[in-house]
Amino acid sequence: MPAPDPAALAFLRNRRSRPAKTLGLPVPTRDALRPLLEAALRTPDYGKLEPWRLIVLERGALQRLGALVADRGAALGRDTDDIAKARRAFDDAHLAVAVVESPVPSDKVPAIEQSYSAGAVCLGLLNAALAAGWGANWLSGWPAHDRGFVETGLGLGSTERVAGIVHIGTETVVPPDRPRPDMEARTTWLSE
Incomplete structure (x- = not known):
């Protein structure tokens, strides 16, 4: 029989992201962040390719990126409210x-599986931060998909993409729970 971990299962069944706009100070120190990053990198990774990397964005970098959002948004002709x-x-x-x-060139591991692995890193980091008592949220938004923004602001190479940006901080407001998917409506059971 398997050895259950009821606390871990209860956490996963009740986890709730915190809106990024409600996250404040303090934030984890570098030493407090390291175990969360380590936990996130213990992700499914077929072929052990490690098709992902992390960029920690501290306050100064975030302010610089905010200014770049304004510049890129204007250059792209985006709506001022959207910017x-x-x-x-x-x-x-x-x-x-x-x-x-x-992504890592591989005859064995399809690119889509490498994408899924990067997404799993996002979820792993989000859950690690929440389990450690921080508020956290996984976001992206149009800047994360704009080549000019990610290459200039984050130094991404031509084949790299942002899988997500995980915001971490102290929860300032407890959000109400939201409706959850109907498991029975979203699940098919096959016996034969």
Whole structure:
């Protein structure tokens, strides 16, 4: 029989992201962040390719990226409200981690499985931060998908993409729970 971990299962069944705009100070120190990053990197990784990397964004970098959002948004002709909303995600943040998908050429591991692995790093980091008592949220938004922004602001290579940006901080407001998926409606059982 398996050895259950009821506390871990209860956490996973009740976990709740915290809106990034409600996260404040303090944020984890570098020493407090390291175990969360280590936990995130214990992710499914078929072929052990490690097709991802992390960029820790501290306050100064987030402010620089907020200004770049404004510049890129204007250059792309984006709506001013859209630019302002995207910029706030950086301007109001104190700590975030960009999870970068860094595909590795492989005859054995399809690119899509490498993408899934990078997404699993995002979820692992989000859950590690929440389990450690921090508030956390996994975001992306249009800047994360704009080549000019990610290459200039984050130094991504031409084959790299942002899988997500995980914001971490102290929860300032407890959000209400939200409706959860109906497991029975979303699950098919096959016996034969």
